[in-house]
Amino acid sequence: MSEAVTRIRVGGSAGSEPYEVLVGRQLLGELGGLIGDRVKRVAVIHPEALADTGEALRADLAEQGFEAVAIQVPNAEEAKTAEVAAYCWKALGQSGFTRTDVVVGVGGGSTTDLAGFVAATWLRGVRWIAIPTTVLAMVDAAVGGKTGINTAEGKNLVGAFHPPAGVLCDLAALDSLPAHDYVSGLAEVIKAGFIADPVILDLIESDPEAARTPAGPHTAELIERSIRVKADVVSSDLKESGLREILNYGHTLAHAIEKNERYKWRHGAAVSVGLHFAAELGRLAGRLDDATADRHRTVLESVGLPLHYRHDQWPKLLENMKVDKKSRGDLLRFIVLDGLAKPTVLEGPDPAVLLAAYGEVAE
Numbered sequence: 242m243s244e245a246v247t248r249i250r251v252g253g254s255a256g257s258e259p260y261e262v263l264v265g266r267q268l269l270g271e272l273g274g275l276i277g278d279r280v281k282r283v284a285v286i287h288p289e290a291l292a293d294t295g296e297a298l299r300a301d302l303a304e305q306g307f308e309a310v311a312i313q314v315p316n317a318e319e320a321k322t323a324e325v326a327a328y329c330w331k332a333l334g335q336s337g338f339t340r341t342d343v344v345v346g347v348g349g350g351s352t353t354d355l356a357g358f359v360a361a362t363w364l365r366g367v368r369w370i371a372i373p374t375t376v377l378a379m380v381d382a383a384v385g386g387k388t389g390i391n392t393a394e395g396k397n398l399v400g401a402f403h404p405p406a407g408v409l410c411d412l413a414a415l416d417s418l419p420a421h422d423y424v425s426g427l428a429e430v431i432k433a434g435f436i437a438d439p440v441i442l443d444l445i446e447s448d449p450e451a452a453r454t455p456a457g458p459h460t461a462e463l464i465e466r467s468i469r470v471k472a473d474v475v476s477s478d479l480k481e482s483g484l485r486e487i488l489n490y491g492h493t494l495a496h497a498i499e500k501n502e503r504y505k506w507r508h509g510a511a512v513s514v515g516l517h518f519a520a521e522l523g524r525l526a527g528r529l530d531d532a533t534a535d536r537h538r539t540v541l542e543s544v545g546l547p548l549h550y551r552h553d554q555w556p557k558l559l560e561n562m563k564v565d566k567k568s569r570g571d572l573l574r575f576i577v578l579d580g581l582a583k584p585t586v587l588e589g590p591d592p593a594v595l596l597a598a599y600g601e602v603a604e
């Protein structure tokens with residue numbers, strides 16, 4: 242696929258403002274235009290690992306005439322806490338941030354989830370722009386307006402739907418990403434393949450080793466296809482009243498594992514185990530054919546993603562899953578497949594079937 246800039250439109254229905262996701266290289270020149278003329282202040286929220294990037298962005302924006310502040314937050318999930326959100330609110334307050342000012346979140350999904358949440362809550366909502374720097378944030382977290390933080394009780398339990406004004410996916414950012422973080426993002430790419438676009442799976446299976454690096458021949462296509470899957474879904478169901486639940490494929494168990502690991506596991510790694518579990522659940526519930534269920538294991542394993550989790554943790558995981566956002570009262574609900582690219586909801590599965598599915602995942 243060419244290195245030209247691809248523009249993917251998101252939203253525009255049900256009262257939400259449409260915006261674009263740009264994918265390409267050297268996109269930062271687009272930022273000033275996205276921020277707009279009448280804006281006085283810009284806050285650049287970035288993780289420690291991207292201190293240089295955050296400062297370079299701040300300096301560039303200051304040169305363009307904005308009052309720009311950089312707000313450094315911890316790396317990864319440590320940023321998704323009420324304390325860090327409060328730290329950001331303090332920084333916005335101290336810089337006199339008003340309703341016409343703009344937040345920029347640059348980093349992985351943890352940073353964009355936090356930055357979006359800070360933007361959603363400051364003065365009850367200011368504009369924000371996402372500059373995702375991981376595969377996972379480009380294909381999933383930065384697109385669609387789910388923002389939020391974790392609590393000790395569970396993943397993303399506090400948040401808001403607050404779509405960004407634009408998303409800039411600069412593929413050059415992926416060159417500095419640690420290999421395990423690159424691979425972890427592939428779990429959401431593979432998820433998009435199973436729920437909606439099997440060409441994604443074909444591309445990865447054609448050369449799994451190449452899919453593990455940003456230098457692979459299909460990097461841009463894999464990212465763009467996954468963004469289109471997400472864009473299509475959130476454009477028709479921003480607030481998850483139905484269709485959007487399919488994006489949660491593999492996430493019911495994944496979030497339970499993340500909480501169990503006190504958010505030290507990468508989200509993508511947990512999603513990989515969760516996808517394996519969801520495939521086995523679909524198979525054992527009589528919904529999914531053996532070949533498609535097996536394909537989950539082979540494709541995830543081929544790029545080096547984990548499939549298993551500790552056998553003795555099932556009672557805790559079951560407890561954790563009760564606060565999943567898809568639960569209704571005491572009813573557990575899972576996304577499973579009726580076939581390739583045919584996601585559906587499985588409500589209140591037999592506990593014995595759930596346990597048997599976990600038996601396939603347990604190590």
Ligand SMILES: NC(=O)c1ccc[n+]([C@@H]2O[C@H](COP(=O)([O-])OP(=O)(O)OC[C@H]3O[C@@H](n4cnc5c(N)ncnc54)[C@H](O)[C@@H]3O)[C@@H](O)[C@H]2O)c1
Pocket residue numbers: 288289290291315316317318321348349350351352354374375376377378381382383384385386387388397414415416417418419422425426429507508509
């Ligand atoms: N809002 C959504 O719709 C949505 C969707 C999927 C995932 N998420 C959330 O995204 C988070 C996971 O995001 P992630 O996988 O991007 O990980 P991450 O944001 O936790 O980042 C992983 C690590 O990589 C560092 N990093 C980021 N970009 C880098 C780069 N270019 N070079 C070097 N280091 C870099 C980060 O500082 C961090 O240390 C989870 O909290 C998950 O819940 C949200």
Ligand SMILES: O=C(O)C(=O)C[C@@H](O)[C@H](O)[C@H](O)COP(=O)(O)O
Pocket residue numbers: 381385387396397429481485486488489492566
């Ligand atoms: O955008 C969505 O909707 C998703 O479910 C995408 C997921 O990949 C993502 O991890 C999301 O943050 C999970 O949301 P949650 O509502 O289950 O916390």
Ligand SMILES: [Zn+2]
Pocket residue numbers: 381429492508512
């Ligand atoms: Zn996810």
